Amino acid sequence: MKRFLIISTIIFILIANFIDDIATNRMAGMDDTYFTKTKGEDIYIAKDNKWEKFNIVGVNLDPAKPGVFQSENTVKEEEYLRWIQYIYDMGANCIKVSNLMSQHFYNALEKFNKDKENPIYLVQGIYFDETYLKDGYDPQGNKLKEVFKTNIKLIIDSVHGNPYNFDKPDIVQFYNTDISKYIIGYTLGIEFAKHDLIYTEIMNEKKSYSGKFLYTDDKASSFESYMAQMGDYLAGYELEMYKKQSLISFVGSSSYHIVSSRENPKEDSILLKDKEVDDLKNYLNPENIKAKKKLKTGVFATYNIYPSYSEVKEYQNNMDYYFKKIKEYHKIPVVIGEFGIPSARVAGDFNMENSSKGYINEKEQGQALAEVYKSIKRSNCAGSFIFEFQDSWHNSSWNTKESKILDRSAYWSDVQTYSQNFGLMAFDPGKKESISYPDNAISEWKEEDILNKNNNISISMKNDEKYLYLMLKFSNNLDLNKQDLYIDLDTTPKSGSSKSSQLNLEFDRPSDFIVNINDRDNSKILVHEYYNRFNFYENEKNNQIRPDLIKHTPDMDEFSPIFIETRPKMYVESLGGFADKLVYETGKLVYGNANPKDKDFNSVSDFYIGENYIELRIPWGLLNFMDPSTKQIQNDFYEEFKTKPLMINNINVGVTVKEGNKTDRLHSTAYDLDSWIMPTYHERLKESYYIIKNELINNQRGK
Known part of the structure; x- marks a missing residue:
């Protein structure tokens, strides 16, 4: 009898596996409501029966280009067609968008995919409007619930080509192109902030949810049950209106919470001081939102991960371990919805190997992205999306947002702001090329560019949407072992010094910045201490408490290095304590060839030294400009203890060359700044694009 039971069990298992294999390999032709589904920890797509x-293998795409903000949706159909082609050529098979795009995008996607055997698919984001959260609304409250449902309905209607979608007064476009056949699934919501999740847990009773398509059990937080309810609404509305089902994904909170809860099971909750609540979670766990049989597609988890130094430090500086632990936690497919590294002169906290190095160039960006991609592949996650395809001039970073006019940020490019530079495609100033590149040629400089000259030296100047350019030409060859070169710039009429005792220099006008070119490795820009924004904010609180102790004066004789904070003081779990904030001397100049057409191109190069010339480009942010398009700089910090704009018309520029006891001086001359209403720009695929393209194509060939 025992033997019979064993044999029967084996036969039953074999039959069950056979039936499962048939179901797995059979196309959804008997039920054309869906063409994607999950099975275990993988995603499947119906193809060739x-x-x-x-x-x-994906890339995030947003409606971003210079001169406009994302909400304006002014990217044209032909632009989207070109960008989709670039993404496809790179080896990607999917695009992810964070919210409803303009009809131009969906029209372009339809045109691009027409008659393609292997189309490029779409993961459509459905955004949760954070602006309400800043006003103190409960995410689960009736008002936000209706706002969220309205956005779900709006997006479902739009991607299915419903031309009568006027539920939102700001929607005036006709979405009459049905691209649902390319939609793999929807990501519902955003990566919610910890404090918002804690607040909503306090405001709402914890209870499970059971809907037609999704449910939660008693392990779920009240917010996870709420998100299941919203996902249930999405699935029900799409099936009822369009007879279609798609994958549904929820954006999990920072992976630290998942990894931490695996290794320290007792630490997966935040305890109130009085222990009134013992399960108050400050993260969203997609694993707690489960699919019922009526959802024939399934649920997958999405995580947005930016491998900065401080985040990876939590995981033993091991990217493989990092993604492996996330993957091991889940029984559903895991997709890395965003992973990005910026190519910027100030790259924030993303220099993992050398946190004291301020910049990441395009080549380094591509190499780092490729390494992260390979780590994700080794973890057997169900896929990933690079953030993002193109740079976004309108973005601001935590360490620069107070120093600029935010509603003018889309009109100029700030290489000091790392969040503008995550793209694989750059928008460079100029219709076809930039007006100048520090490189091994100076043919772009004309006679009319000369600002001032004498028998030995001439200085030429230009400016555009990204840089102030200078070119110094000498009658004899340069020898920086014997010569010291100084350029003095007078920007603000509110302060400046007519001399620098520390450098033994005298100027025609009170100067605010000194550019010191002495060799390839130690050249830098110094700022007048009264106009030193970094030091002002470092001492702001003390100065406000005791303004009588302020020693700074508008004409003080002191110039200082220019620093920027790249990492705030923060708690690091693996260290068991706080990591000090990190600052970087951003005024230190990077030597190299800045021409993208040259083989030794370095995207972050500031200056180049030729036989008898020096080319230099200075980022606007480094000179305390708040908006160069309207010629506005930062005003006197000490007047009102805040950053306010001041309009100027020109910069006075002088040059001093010292060789032993000899001094050659070009007197300070006014350079009239050019302003602009709309920026000119051209697209340029970065070095990182080609590195990623090579990685993806080689990976496909290796399958």
Whole structure:
């Protein structure tokens, strides 16, 4: 009898596996409501009358270009067509968008995919409007629930080509192109902030949810049950209106919470001081939102991960371990919805190997992205999306947002702001090329560019949406072992010094900045201490408490290095304590060839030294400009203890060359700044694009 039971069990298992294999490999032709589904920890797509495992290789795309903000949706259909082609050529098979795009994008996607055997698919984001949260609304409250449902309905209608979608008064476009056949699934919500999740847990009773398509059990937080309810609404509305089902994903909170809860099970909750609540979670765990049989597609988890130094430090500086632990936690597919590294002169906290190095150039960006991609692949996640395809001039970073006019940020490019530079495609100033590149040629400089000259030296100047350019030409060859070169710039009429005792220099006008070129490795820009924004904010609180102790004067004789904070003081779990904030001397100049057409191109180069010339480009942010398009700089910090704009018309520029006891001086001359209403720009695929393209194509060939 025992033997019979064993044999029967084996036969039953074999039959069950056989039936499961048939179901896995059979196309959804008997039920054309869906063409994607999950099975275990993988995503499958119906193709050629069978189910094939589908690994997402994707890129995030936003409606961003210079001169406009994302909400304006002014990217044209032909632009989207070109960008989709670039993404496809790179080896990607999927695009992810964070919210409803303009009809131009969906029209372009339809045109691009027409008659393609292997189309490029779409993961459509459905955004949760954070602006309400800043006003103190409960995410689960009736008002936000209705706002969220309205956005779900709006997006479902739009991607299915419903031309009568006028539920939102700001929607005036006709979404009459049905691209639902390319939609793999929807990501519902955003990566919610810890304090918002704690607040909503306090405001709402914890209870499970059971809907038609999704449910939660008693392990779920009240917010996870709420998100299940919203996902249930999405699935129900799409099926009822359009007879279609798609994958549904929820954006999990920072992966630290998941990894931490695996290794320290007792620490997966935040305790109130009085222990009134013992399960108050400050993270969203997609694993707690489960699919019922009526949802034939399934649920997957999405995580947005930016491998900065401080985040990876939590995981033993091991990217493989980092993604492996996330993957191991889940029983549903895991997709890395965003991973990005900026190519910027100030790259924030993303220099993992050398946190004291301020910049990441395009080549380093590409190499780092490729390494992260390979780590994700090794973890067997169901796919990933690079953040992002193109740079976003309108973005601001935590360490620069107070120093600029935010509603003018889309009109100029700030290489000091790392969040503008995550793209694989750059928008460079100029219709076809930039007006100048520090490199091994000076043919772009004309006679009319000369600002001042004598028998030995001439200085030429230009400016555009990204830099102030200078070119110094000498009658004899340069020898910086014997010569010291100084350029003095007078920007603000509110302060400045007519001399620098520390450098033994005298100027025609009170100067605010000194550019010191002495060799390839130690050249830098110094700022007048009274106009030193970094030091002002370092001492702001003390100065406000005791203004009588302020020693700074508008004409003080002191110039200082220019620093920027790249990492705030923060608690690091693996260290068991706080890591000090990190600052970087951003005024230190990077030597190299800045021409993208040259083989030794370095995207972050500031200056180049030729036989008898020096080319230099200075980022606007380094000179305390708040908006160069309207010629506005930062005003006197000490007048009102805040950063306010001041309009100027020109910069006075002088040059001093010292060789032993000899001094050659070009007197300070006014350079009239050019302003602009709309920026000119051209697209340029970065070095990182080609590195990633090579990685993706080689990976596909290796399959």
